Amino acid sequence: MTGIFYFSGTGNTLWIAQQIQKCFGGEINYIPTYKGNASEYNRIFIATPIYSFGMPKHVYEFLPKLNKTKEIYVIQNYGGMSGRADKLFFDICKEIGLNIKSIHLLKMPENFTLFFTPPNFYKNRILKKANAKLGKIITDIKTENYQIPKNKKTHEYTWRKNMSNWHLIGKNFHANEKCIKCGKCIQVCPVQNISMQNGQITFSDKCIACLGCYHRCPAKAIKYKNKNKKDRYINPNINEYDIGKDLK
């Protein structure tokens, strides 16, 4: 059976995992809550967003746990610049001794939008193109037209440095007076970084910068520093409540 592993803050990667499941069958597993080494599967897909030209912390920490004999196919998605994250991913997997068959890059709408607002028409255009491009990636994998990144310089240093600082970003969020105290941010946080203390939403120092709380708050009450940005993003082609779930 096929095992599909994903991490997702705002649903883009979940959408990819679901398209893979439609074409190859199998089980979708959410990386932060998965406890095994994937030996129950004969083929493994990893779907991950690109963070700082690399990968999220959870994905990085998951890789060494994987069974080394299994064939692995990777789809990395990014909002604007992949920064050769495919080569970095490949190098790390090779170092661990994983059996990587193919790595593909897919552009999706940007979710690191704390400082700018992409127009809606642009997001819609990217979503439409992504649909066609993912179809092509799936055909490539089915026809064994595998992609292995060529020798190119990666941004490993920047990625590792940023990854070690992501926990600091949590301290820059706060819930403003629009907060309806529904507790959704507490529930969606993959690292239990958010809690209710004395009736106030409080952020601790374990953030991994997925921005799930920021984008998914129903009252748009979570603010970054003193920014008063109103736009939020959740992939429109998934059920938001499936983010973070296993889908078997």
Ligand SMILES: Cc1cc2nc3c(=O)[nH]c(=O)nc-3n(C[C@H](O)[C@H](O)[C@H](O)COP(=O)(O)O)c2cc1C
């Ligand atoms: C902490 C963080 C870092 C990111 N770094 C990059 C990056 O280096 N390059 C890029 O093009 N997009 C970057 N993005 C955007 C995401 O990779 C992209 O929007 C992805 O589709 C989000 O997937 P998700 O909806 O499954 O969370 C970053 C997003 C976050 C939250």
